[in-house]
Amino acid sequence: MAEELNVRYYKPRDEFKLDVTDIENFVYDMSRCIKCKGCTWVEHTYMPGAKFMTRCPSATIYEFDAYGAYGKMRIGHAMAEGLLDWNEKALEVMYACTLCGACDVGCKRNLDLEIGLTLESLRVKAVQDGVGPMPAHKKLAANIEKKHNFYGAAHKDRKGWLTEETQPARKADIVYFVGCNASYKNQEIARSTAKIIQAAGDDFMLLPNEWCCGNTLFSVGLYDEAKALAERNVEAMRKTGARTLLTSCAEGYRMWKVDYPKLLDIATEDLGFEVIHLVEYAGDRIANGALKTTRPFETRMTYHDSCSLSRLSEPWTPYEGKRGWMGCVEPRLKRRRGKNGVYFPPRDILKGIPGVNLVEMPRMRENAFCCGAGRGTKEAFPDFARRAANHRLEEVREIGAETLVAACPWCKSHFSEVTGENGDAIQVLDIAEVICASLDASA
Amino acid sequence: MISKEVYRILESIVGPEYVSDDPVICEGYRSGPGGYENGLGYERVMTLVPGCVIMPRTTEEVQRIVKVCYRRDIPYVPYSTGFYGPRSHPHVEDALLIDLKRMNDFVLDEKHFYVEVGPGMVYSPIQEECMNHGAYVVIGGGGAQASAIANLIGDGWSPLSHRIGLPHRRILGTEVVMPDGELLRLGSLATDDDPFWGESPGPDLRGLLRGYTGLRGCLGIVTRMAIKTLPFQPERLEPTGVSPDTALALPQNRVKWINFTVPSKEAQVKAMREIGHAEIAGAVTKVPLFWRAIAKAECKEEFWDIWGQETEESIANFFIVRVLLIGFTSEEQMAYDEKVLMDIMEPLGGIARRTKPSDESWIKNADSAGMWLMCGGYVSLDYVIETLTQSIEHGPTYADLKKKYTPPLMPDYGDPGWFQSFELGHQGYSEFLIYWDPDDDTDPVDRFYVDTSKMNIKNRFYTSLLGPHQPLYLTGPKYGPNYHEFLLKVKDEFDPKWMSHPPVPLAHDVFVERAPWMHAMKDWESPDDLPK
Ligand SMILES: Cc1cc2nc3c(=O)[nH]c(=O)nc-3n(C[C@H](O)[C@@H](O)[C@@H](O)COP(=O)(O)OP(=O)(O)OC[C@H]3O[C@@H](n4cnc5c(N)ncnc54)[C@H](O)[C@@H]3O)c2cc1C
Ligand code: SF4
Ligand code: SF4
Numbered sequence: 001m002a003e004e005l006n007v008r009y010y011k012p013r014d015e016f017k018l019d020v021t022d023i024e025n026f027v028y029d030m031s032r033c034i035k036c037k038g039c040t041w042v043e044h045t046y047m048p049g050a051k052f053m054t055r056c057p058s059a060t061i062y063e064f065d066a067y068g069a070y071g072k073m074r075i076g077h078a079m080a081e082g083l084l085d086w087n088e089k090a091l092e093v094m095y096a097c098t099l100c101g102a103c104d105v106g107c108k109r110n111l112d113l114e115i116g117l118t119l120e121s122l123r124v125k126a127v128q129d130g131v132g133p134m135p136a137h138k139k140l141a142a143n144i145e146k147k148h149n150f151y152g153a154a155h156k157d158r159k160g161w162l163t164e165e166t167q168p169a170r171k172a173d174i175v176y177f178v179g180c181n182a183s184y185k186n187q188e189i190a191r192s193t194a195k196i197i198q199a200a201g202d203d204f205m206l207l208p209n210e211w212c213c214g215n216t217l218f219s220v221g222l223y224d225e226a227k228a229l230a231e232r233n234v235e236a237m238r239k240t241g242a243r244t245l246l247t248s249c250a251e252g253y254r255m256w257k258v259d260y261p262k263l264l265d266i267a268t269e270d271l272g273f274e275v276i277h278l279v280e281y282a283g284d285r286i287a288n289g290a291l292k293t294t295r296p297f298e299t300r301m302t303y304h305d306s307c308s309l310s311r312l313s314e315p316w317t318p319y320e321g322k323r324g325w326m327g328c329v330e331p332r333l334k335r336r337r338g339k340n341g342v343y344f345p346p347r348d349i350l351k352g353i354p355g356v357n358l359v360e361m362p363r364m365r366e367n368a369f370c371c372g373a374g375r376g377t378k379e380a381f382p383d384f385a386r387r388a389a390n391h392r393l394e395e396v397r398e399i400g401a402e403t404l405v406a407a408c409p410w411c412k413s414h415f416s417e418v419t420g421e422n423g424d425a426i427q428v429l430d431i432a433e434v435i436c437a438s439l440d441a442s443a
Numbered sequence: 444m445i446s447k448e449v450y451r452i453l454e455s456i457v458g459p460e461y462v463s464d465d466p467v468i469c470e471g472y473r474s475g476p477g478g479y480e481n482g483l484g485y486e487r488v489m490t491l492v493p494g495c496v497i498m499p500r501t502t503e504e505v506q507r508i509v510k511v512c513y514r515r516d517i518p519y520v521p522y523s524t525g526f527y528g529p530r531s532h533p534h535v536e537d538a539l540l541i542d543l544k545r546m547n548d549f550v551l552d553e554k555h556f557y558v559e560v561g562p563g564m565v566y567s568p569i570q571e572e573c574m575n576h577g578a579y580v581v582i583g584g585g586g587a588q589a590s591a592i593a594n595l596i597g598d599g600w601s602p603l604s605h606r607i608g609l610p611h612r613r614i615l616g617t618e619v620v621m622p623d624g625e626l627l628r629l630g631s632l633a634t635d636d637d638p639f640w641g642e643s644p645g646p647d648l649r650g651l652l653r654g655y656t657g658l659r660g661c662l663g664i665v666t667r668m669a670i671k672t673l674p675f676q677p678e679r680l681e682p683t684g685v686s687p688d689t690a691l692a693l694p695q696n697r698v699k700w701i702n703f704t705v706p707s708k709e710a711q712v713k714a715m716r717e718i719g720h721a722e723i724a725g726a727v728t729k730v731p732l733f734w735r736a737i738a739k740a741e742c743k744e745e746f747w748d749i750w751g752q753e754t755e756e757s758i759a760n761f762f763i764v765r766v767l768l769i770g771f772t773s774e775e776q777m778a779y780d781e782k783v784l785m786d787i788m789e790p791l792g793g794i795a796r797r798t799k800p801s802d803e804s805w806i807k808n809a810d811s812a813g814m815w816l817m818c819g820g821y822v823s824l825d826y827v828i829e830t831l832t833q834s835i836e837h838g839p840t841y842a843d844l845k846k847k848y849t850p851p852l853m854p855d856y857g858d859p860g861w862f863q864s865f866e867l868g869h870q871g872y873s874e875f876l877i878y879w880d881p882d883d884d885t886d887p888v889d890r891f892y893v894d895t896s897k898m899n900i901k902n903r904f905y906t907s908l909l910g911p912h913q914p915l916y917l918t919g920p921k922y923g924p925n926y927h928e929f930l931l932k933v934k935d936e937f938d939p940k941w942m943s944h945p946p947v948p949l950a951h952d953v954f955v956e957r958a959p960w961m962h963a964m965k966d967w968e969s970p971d972d973l974p975k
Binding site: 031032033034035036037038041043044045046047048049050053063064065066067068070071072073074075077078084087089090093105106108109110111112325326327328329330332333335337338339341343365366367 | 461463465471472476477478479481498524526528542545547549564565566567568570572575587682684685687688689690691742747803807809811813815816817818819880881882
């Protein structure tokens with residue numbers, strides 16, 4: 001590298017770590033943002049035309065540059081340098097953002113900047129500086145602390161979704177981590193998931209005492225609280241001796257697969273078990289013939305990529321190194337660019353169901369537009385979340401889809417709520433329900 | 444500070460949600476520290492965070508805003524996407540930044556081959572819509588993310604300019620809000636609401652609008668423009684791959700890149716000229732060699748692994764000609780063009796290399812962002828549109844000067860830059876790009892910038908980056924010889940109060956005065972009353 005080139009440069013070396021608890025680790029990334037707005041536009045190769053041009057909900061709804069990643073990077077940089085203080089606007093800029101990762105993959109199409117981690121780190125900084133999270137988040141944190149779930153519902157009701165048909169085994173190789181939403185709100189997703197596993201001839205067990213995954217805590221910058229949950233949950237999972245943790249929730253999937261390792265400073269592969277989403281499991285079981293999705297479902301359907309299952313889901317590896325000449329790092333860093341997100345299994349599953357006419361929205365996969373609810377946004381900025389969902393629903397209407405399918409209960413909740421408010425005739429389903437309904441009843 | 448009273452007026456024009464003087468919102472519009480020309484002295488010395496930001500939706504709102512500014516002596520800066528670095532950002536205290544992104548209307552007239560856009564509309568959507576209707580435009584190399592209007596009033600070229608030609612011809616009916624708020628309608632828009640013609644009775648003011656390479660926001664605000672499109676071919680260029688590995692798959696029977704290696708620079712230039720004279724191909728270009736390393740590398744470290752293998756010798760002996768064939772009218776036409784191309788290349792020793800059947804950059808995704816991958820600091824320093832022959836002379840002279848400044852400039856082993864054919868070989872284009880590590884001492888980069896102007900003057904190369912990019916009192920007397928006087932008279936006539944992006948077009952003169960590390964270079968005369 002630099003040293004071997006025949007033009008020599010002196011360059012001091014800065015140590016850094018991909019550790020979101022210290023914003024200093026990301027000053028380099030913030031300082032190198034070039035305002036190309038690749039984080040906001042749909043990637044130009046896939047640009048669908050003069051409609052649906054953007055993929056950043058924050059920049060699309062609020063429009064001022066401050067809300068795009070380029071604005072957030074400039075504001076964050078000024079804060080890290082001590083040139084700018086938090087105010088109400090700054091909190092809105094940082095929190096009216098779904099941490100959807102569109103900016104991160106957009107930026108990493110061309111550059112090596114850690115935009116997603118920087119955004120997470122800025123929220124941790126808000127908490128460290130005593131201004132974050134938002135009041136609505138504090139309420140949720142209290143719910144989670146007291147009742148171990150997002151909603152503040154009774155902990156004893158967590159297994160209320162279980163039916164006679166869907167009883168877990170006492171011991172199994174698969175632990176189904178249900179998550180707060182499917183435990184309390186969209187219980188049909190939990191039931192469908194259980195049925196799918198059973199239909200494939202497998203058993204599943206539950207964690208002996210399942211608690212919230214802590215997604216919202218982590219996402220709003222409550223790092224220590226999230227870390228405590230990560231420690232507790234990973235420990236509980238390890239104790240089961242099961243080899244696989246399966247989620248039907250995209251947010252939970254990302255927590256277990258990416259953010260728990262991040263919080264625990266270990267690699268995903270060192271968790272001691274594998275984390276999979278239902279679509280990966282079902283895709284595999286359909287391929288090996290254990291599941292047969294033969295019952296027809298006549299509909300014009302579209303699939304919404306839940307961010308945490310798609311572009312945010314690549315495994316985590318801790319990194320510590322030095323940055324030197326031209327910003328090159330040593331040792332080498334394998335950047336998470338979103339290329340290996342879970343994009344194809346859900347599509348393959350849906351396409352395989354007779355009668356399903358799967359049509360893509362103009363923005364798909366890594367270019368998808370977030371539903372607007374994720375990662376603490378909806379609770380603190382409900383109007384923003386609603387507008388973002390409506391923006392996405394316009395796309396659903398544009399392609400004339402009757403059924404909108406997502407692979408995350410939070411997306412389903414949010415889309416259902418907004419379509420309900422609008423009186424839209426769009427059917428919103430989770431992929432677990434669709435798979436379950438298509439299972440060959442005779443099998 | 445913009446007074447409360449003015450702020451309320453601005454709110455009443457666009458609505459309270461589209462204007463803000465909150466320090467956080469304004470900070471979001473800082474030029475740097477990263478990006479085009481940022482991190483250099485010009486950004487550090489000349490740019491400031493705006494005092495207030497406003498986002499109009501219509502021409503009428505822009506007019507009303509500008510009139511308020513003119514009446515109240517509030518300097519303002521038009522801003523379409525802001526990608527163009529410090530030159531798109533306020534240079535004076537308490538300026539109003541007029542962010543035009545909400546003006547993103549788009550109309551396509553398939554029959555008459557034009558699109559009509561607002562300044563918020565960027566290139567890639569335009570190209571997608573055009574291609575869906577059998578047409579295409581040139582996406583300036585600065586990127587598919589640039590505002591088409593901002594690009595066309597300053598630049599507007601890419602390898603596709605081989606066939607499509609220079610940008611001013613593609614500007615049709617246009618609407619400009621002059622610095623004092625008066626509305627100027629150019630071309631056929633001057634007489635009715637049809638933007639089909641660029642020419643109109645009376646003087647063609649498009650020359651003033653864009654000059655040679657643009658006045659960068661100092662002569663009012665373009666709010667609407669019709670852009671000529673050209674007939675393309677009917678087959679779909681299909682996007683493929685998952686980011687970061689995406690490309691347009693080309694229908695090989697109708698669109699095809701072929702890379703040739705040739706034995707010498709002379710052969711390279713001859714090939715370009717002959718291809719042009721034969722009136723074939725959609726693009727003919729030679730780009731800097733390190734761009735190939737960027738395309739191959741997965742990360743910046745890998746770039747340096749690849750580029751570090753090169754030597755002055757390997758660079759000096761590598762000649763490539765990249766040709767894009769398009770079957771505009773039929774497959775047969777492209778097959779014929781390919782035969783003509785081979786007839787030209789063979790006697791020149793051209794060897795067709797295996798070329799990917801896809802397009803990663805130029806047709807729809809002109810990808811300038813990737814240029815920051817390896818260093819983090821970048822500016823396209825100089826571009827020259829002249830004859831193809833001069834690009835051979837300009838390149839080595841420039842490469843020699845560059846050596847003097849390396850480091851801090853990136854080691855490029857004497858790569859003579861980017862050159863290509865424009866207008867079917869009647870013109871040559873050469874462009875020089877410099878890269879550096881922003882953490883290094885960048886003062887020499889500032890000096891190199893001005894030194895290239897001196898080099899161009901000395902060697903009588905006709906640089907494109909005159910007034911707004913270089914000290915006007917250095918370049919003006921040498922190109923013209925009264926180019927500076929003419930430009931300043933135009934500025935005074937249309938903007939007597941200098942409210943539209945002050946102190947452009949004298950900004951670089953002011954920079955040289957303000958930056959002590961530039962003083963030793965100043966061997967030209969300038970008046971004492973430059974804005975300080
Ligand atoms: C890395 C890089 C490479 C480039 N290579 C090429 C190239 O190969 N080919 C090419 O054609 N161009 C090239 N350019 C130039 C570039 O494409 C600009 O033309 C383009 O960036 C301008 O669009 P923008 O949206 O970035 O404009 P902005 O940054 O918004 O504005 C650019 C300037 O125009 C003014 N302005 C903006 N909007 C208006 C308006 N509506 N009315 C009046 N003034 C306005 C601004 O004040 C500013 O001075 C390059 C630029 C960069 C940064
Ligand atoms: S965050 Fe990345 S993609 Fe977005 S403007 Fe900055 S450099 Fe470009
Ligand atoms: S995480 Fe999503 S909403 Fe937030 S800035 Fe990035 S793209 Fe926009």
